[in-house]
Amino acid sequence: MAGMSHDFRKLRLDRVSRSFGLHNALRDVSLEVARGEFIALLGPSGCGKSTALNCLAGLLPLTGGGIWLDEKRIDPLKPEERGFGMVFQNYALFPHMSAEKNVGFGLRMQGRPKAEIDDKVAKAMALVRLGEQKHKLPGQLSGGQQQRVAIARAIVIEPPLVLMDEPLSNLDAKLRLEMRAEIRRIHNLVGSTTIYVTHDQDEALSLADRIVVMRDGSVRQVGRPDELYARPAHADIAEFMGYRNLLSLAISSIANGTAEVGIEQGILQGSLLGAAKPGDTAIVAIRPDDLTPRSNGPIRATVNSAEYRGRDFYGIATTAQGLELFFRSEHKVSAGEQLTLGADPARVLVYPGEARPAAS
Structure with a gap:
């Protein structure tokens, strides 16, 4: 037929x-x-x-x-x-x-x-x-x-x-x-x-x-x-699409679609996707590729491990309060090294809600 x-x-x-x-x-x-x-x-x-x-x-x-x-x-x-x-x-x-x-x-x-x-x-x-x-x-x-x-x-x-x-x-x-x-x-x-x-x-x-x-x-x-x-x-789609850093953080301010969230001693800015108000808990999503060492980065963290992938180094770092972060560095980094990490606000997404606990 x-x-x-x-x-x-x-x-x-x-x-x-x-x-x-x-x-x-x-x-x-x-x-x-x-x-x-x-x-x-x-x-x-x-x-x-x-x-x-x-x-x-x-x-x-x-x-x-x-x-x-x-x-x-x-x-x-x-x-x-x-x-x-x-x-x-x-x-x-x-x-x-x-x-x-x-x-x-x-x-x-x-x-x-x-x-x-x-x-x-x-x-x-x-x-x-x-x-x-x-x-x-x-x-x-x-x-x-x-x-x-x-x-x-x-x-x-x-x-x-x-x-x-x-x-x-x-x-x-x-x-x-x-x-x-x-x-x-x-x-x-x-x-x-x-x-x-x-x-x-x-x-x-x-x-x-x-x-x-x-x-x-x-x-x-x-x-x-x-x-x-x-x-x-x-947020669940962001996680599946490679945003490995999903952090539950409090929104401190919102203006013109941009949210500021506090992360320990620093402030991150990102695009707000959804309805929220200052004081709400949000899920902050960042790709490892976009979280990089910066001289004025708002996040202080200690490198746990890093591996070379042909052009850049990809690593895992932990903040003083135990937040685990996946990041990229153009330069060699080593376990125990102290970094200040940051990301372009356009590459940071902020969703209303609270991140699920990481699987053990």
Whole structure:
């Protein structure tokens, strides 16, 4: 059966829910995706992102809500009736079939003529730069090559939607970087719409047009990568997006969206995100990259440890009252050294509320 129209305008998830017994894996998830977008579903393990993808694919039925492709409701359709392309974490290639046979499998299941299959497979293999490997079995290919075969198989049917479930998690660091670029290149060339599941913030930031951050089966924030990186809407998103310093501090003053918070003998300034007043406890979030030694830094701390990471030193320091801070230094620092640390106010975020205790 041929897939649905590649030229849809909008995919819409309308209050989608999925329960497993008493466990709600998805809770009223609503999202609109325009044709041609690259959307990353981002979140920690168990947040519901893979469940959402499997519901889109038709591998899991919904227990609430609906999924629409333009004016057509598609959640009652079987997976093969939706005609979506799927790329799995473990590639899911047939070990006894050559690369080109794997790529052409979906077309053969659709009953396409042999000449059409041969032509489309050749173009897809060329697109993923594997034309010379087409006769090899999956076991004769590297992990990166196998993943390219899986991508070619997903796109060769010209699907309205390509779904990718943590496709790079089994690759080493170097291959992951290479395949990131390949996935985005192929997405741009094909003009497909891609929904990409990952727990890796760097992948989401580098690949996606928009990122959907999920937690406990719900959507916490949707935004462009630069928005998510610079101004997470909630403290828990900030923590997940790399703001490792989450400090419970009292607000001393607020003016023009900037809050001043006291930290032991010093004062930090940051952007206030949310409603608060002087005297309230706030969560102050700072990335380690942004907290650096400064001659006039407001935070006095003692270095516990530091490691060299190729250009800069990254370390952990403790204040007199026991606050543990993650920081970066352009110059070598050593355990026991006294530092004064600070951060640009534009890089400090202040959220109403109180930080959770650090896990022991």
